[in-house]
Amino acid sequence: MNYRILIVSLLAMATLFSCKDKGPDTPEYPETKKVDTVDVYYGTEVPDPYRWLEDDQSEETKDWVQRQVKVTNKYLSEIPFRDRLKERLTEVWNYEKQGTPVRKGKYWFFMRNNGLQNQYVVYVKEGEDGEERVLLDPNKLSDDGTVALSDYAVSEDGTYMAYSISRGGSDWREIYVLDVATGEQLDDHLEWVKFSGISWMGEKGFVYSRYDAPAQGEELTNVNEFQQVYYHQIGDEQSQDELIYKDPVNALRNFTAEVDDDNKNIVLSGSESTSNNSFLIREWNSEEWAVADTSFENNTVYLGTVNGKYWVLTDFDAPRYRVMAINPENPAIDLWEEVVAEKGDVLNGVALSENYAVAHYMVDAESKLLVFDFFGKELYEIELPGRGSVGALRTTREDDELFYSFDSYNVPGQVIDFNLETRESDIIFEPEVDFDGDNYETRLVFIEAEDGAQVPLHIVHKKGIELDGNNPLMLYGYGGFNVVYSPGFDVRLIPWLENGGVYVNAHIRGGGEYGEDWHQGGTKLNKQRVFDDFILAAEKVIEMGYTNADKIAIRGGSNGGLLLGAVVNQRPELFQVSLPAVGVMDMLRYHKFTIGWAWAGDYGRSDESEEMFRYLYGYSPVHNIKSGVDYPATLVFTADHDDRVVPAHSFKYIATLQEKYKGENPVLIRIETKAGHGAGKPVSKQIEEVADMYAFTFYNMGLEPYNW
Template sequence: MTRESYPAAPREETADVLHGITVPDPYRWLEDPESPETERWLVAQAELFKRESEPQRFKSRIAELLKSGSVGAPAWRGGRYFFSRRTPEQEHAVYYVVEPDGAGGTERALVDPMALDPSGLTTLDAVQPDKEGRLLAYQISVGGDEESVLYVVDVATGTRIEGPIDRCRYSPIAWLPGGEAFYYVRRLPSTEVPEDERQFHRRVYLHRVGTSTEDDVMIFGDGMKMTNYYGVSVSRDGRWLQISASEGTAPRNDLWVADLTASPADRPELRVVQEGVDAQTGLVFGRDGRLYVHTDRDAPRARVCVTDPSRPEFEAWRDLIPQDPEAVLSDFAILDDLDSPVMLVGWTRHAISEITVHDLATGERIGQVPTPGLGSIGGISERPEGGHEAWFGYTDNTTPPTIQRYDARTGETTLWAASPGAVDVPEVRTEQVVYRSGDGTDVRMLIISPASGEGPRPTILYGYGGFGISMTPGYSASILSWVEAGGVYAIANLRGGGEEGEDWHRAGMLAHKQNVFDDFHAAAEHLIETGVTTAGQLGISGGSNGGLLVGAALTQRPDLYRAVVCSAPLLDMIRYEKFGLGATWNVEYGSADDPEQFGWLRSYSPYHHVEEGVRYPATLFTVFQSDTRVHPLHAWKMCAALQHATAGDGPILLRNETEVGHGARSISRTVDLSADTLTFMARQLGL
């Protein structure tokens, strides 16, 4: 396509001078979504996308593979258990309660997003039953804005008894025994903070059920950093309160505990566990009276320590499960209705999950939990009152989510619940390879390809590389549809992620962010050198921080990639802190307000590295108008810049979707988005 084929987008002379350097921003006018100019431009982009994206492929096959549905692990409370399930026909998962066996083991729907809102725009963000299983707190949001509103229902009747309580985005719920009160996190009212800080300023409150939120007592957070996130929990027996604080998404937290038998719930006497320490730590108060500490302090792959609750400070910790030289310790559960109680410990070893069994007293490894295959395990849970059983989620590239049950008395793992829909999953071949990045670092990559035949084939390379998030195997209708059609899908475990522990994360953040992009370029070169694909058949894909990844990739190595799908991306890294939740991420990326950090950001900011006359890859930006995490302005500005600059013949397109946000969405919306992105890739890569 030529420059004249694209909607008109005036280039302005807008620029900032930062630390003595002029930073042009010719499309700043696109930062205003409500201006008539932006609205006209978006309408024209939508018309262009529609012309260029038809006929759509893959939609029916993706929909078929998503008919597997889904199922969640059970949460046991007072004889009842709670779980989520989505059947093949449902747009959203429904949250259920199952009554004790004495009542016939009957299940009832407690929260059905479609019953609340038949339009499908309402999503269920979080749930938390009280300790006795009599009340359920749940949070919902509308249109993808993630601005959660909190309600409480009576489990026996399904009647709402509390809410709406607004400003509860990302709020944990910590019930006190008896269900009469809970701690939660809520933002300050918008009238009390500057307009550009309304997404921040969280506080921990105590709320008594049946009273006005005006009477809620502020427990914690006053006078602390405006970008702080807070965690709050209460031990199973109701004695111990735990509060954590982290500055934005920083990989560290401060931590306090209070004994609620020694101080009142509305004035807990908090004691420091760790403060000002560059590490992440969480506590579990065991039924045996011991305090279990999950920490990466002095252990970047994490360890479990043990101490007495009366001595929670670091000096009293002693190793129970030491750091492993290869695997990352992800979580644990305690099973104590046994002659010799055990601890189940979850690990990821080079992004593949496993569970080991240890003597609870000594930490000695005494066995391993059988798992269905080489995949991902999602959380290990046990009954709060103790027992000999544990449940965990399992999935891999060809297995829809299942819930497995482990019996410590027999040592056996059995299927507890499968995703409810039957699907015909295509046969694929999965292998994990090791390649070398530019500085000699070994990086792993998962390659999913057709079961028979050899390359080169049209290939999509996916990556994320940020915030310590690990890319692990999982069921994906989109990936399976692509591979079934003859393509290859590769997922690189880049630095910046958590696959190899916190050191791996930090090797790809702040001043080291370029390592992430170098790892990605090296993955592409490995795929080409080993005959999996060619530069003319290679596309790249990423979303959010992964959108930043592919944005940097296409500007740094436009010769290496044929096509790009860039979803909900960060692309203007000079101004990212001014929009959405950007101010909470400067602990990951750095801040343009700091001269040194400005240098890091300017060195790779994709929007500022678009140059006229370069043959850029065909690029599809997919963004969501209600996204309150990453503002779509990043993609709008970058799209306009590329449409103006590119000398390539591949199209630069924008798919701008309304009434959805960064996270959860209905299944039909998921199908449409996946089909559009695969159609684009297939057309550009020759599938």
């Protein structure tokens, strides 16, 4: 061997691994008390030694949290390149972002962030060429950016804007009302709103959904039961709101009401889980509900009224969705009429203009737009800027102008104005980012599962990458609840990609990439397929020469956190770093907190049958951590105000991992304060979190970013 080459190679290796010599040591974990709590399921005793951590209000839990935070902060602070990652993230994050406009009456509404604002600001202008003014700046609602705008809805003529805010990341919402012309905030203030839309009835008021106030101290943990629909008239106290609907029998159902296009009827959707809903219709001044569908076997969404018929997007006898028309006078499901038939691609959404229907289809998780007339005839396809994702289709029923956003992994979000009549297209907003997307490429690869399913992977990296099996690779997955993470621009990926990292988005079963069949293929007693698909993805990227097991980091949040917890237990040797965020880690008790009961449609419940219990027990992350196993370096992410997946899941998971794992890889938990499940998190907190994630990942791969 040429000795000069050998010396250079050794020096290069020294550069790559020098960070291990000057960084943090394996941490000493806080001692976590164990209790003798044991549950019995169908004759099987299941210990739960960290049950006490479920009480996040106790002084004992708060003390444990502080001790964990101290250890994690010390470890992260000693990683030498952590600050450099934060600096670079701050640089690339600092670009103007803008949403698609919403038009109501004479006003145009849109959201914008100047770069590093913690929250997006709502602007308004009169007409396309009017002068912009700030209508609502959520950054002024708190000193630290932890009060976030969750939603807003404008009355049809643009007189009022009702908006909801979230405090500290909680799912609880408060609704306020603004006078659009003056910007004055009215006295209206609605509380204990959760999982609710805002739908205006004319200009006088709107319908929304809420719960009764929880007991003090249980706001973030109590089971959400008996959601009710109310009508609020502008100027009234909340106590005066009119009850529109309440189910006094079925506590575990959610209800969303929408006023139809003619301000005549209320459309009510009820749900027992995160998918499938009932569909009822009622005249505004009537007390009788006409039943369209109460089977809870279909997903049906009201799109608008066309020639007196309700157009709905539904998977009724169409797992990849179609458009059907309902006569509101006689809405029984057996009388529904097909307008746009099911295709091979998944119909993801439809926007109605004055004369056209714009259908958003998914093709292997990528977007396609087709235009139909009101007889269901396909007219033409809208040419998109490239392969990627369309978002926020916006139309009005007064004209044929369409606004939509487009992005892909290497194209930041654009806003496009398209005339459906003339077919002319114009990019009205295009951001300038400190990132040259032309230097990167995206591949769509299919891998074959054991049962023959073709699982798509989007693989992103620098052009000209060497397939030498030694590239750092981030594997992302979700796999649940019919959710699709389509290819889109994510500023958080830039430090990873520009440091030679490969990013892989695995479109595993449980999502909605190929309709309801793909979703159901990863639910309940099929859940192991989700884990198998993800493990297969890791094996295949190694086989293709992208990386090796010492260079794979895995990332996922919520249901994706469950995914990581399960696959790490099943194949710990396949991953070097695990980054589960706000994960569902205790599969035997998840339904006992907040809205957890609604996930049973995907998971099943430990108390529904012995078969279901044993299946859940067989993969539940908390219950399958073993002693004597070499687990990956693990950084768990959670937040103190997460009332979607309560932090007890992550607390119990990391306590168990720290108890049973005795190896050198760090197993830590990062607990954010004044934050929740993720929505509305201030930009400042996001930057710090992502910097910590990359610092932990690079360090535990033996790599130093911006230094090779």
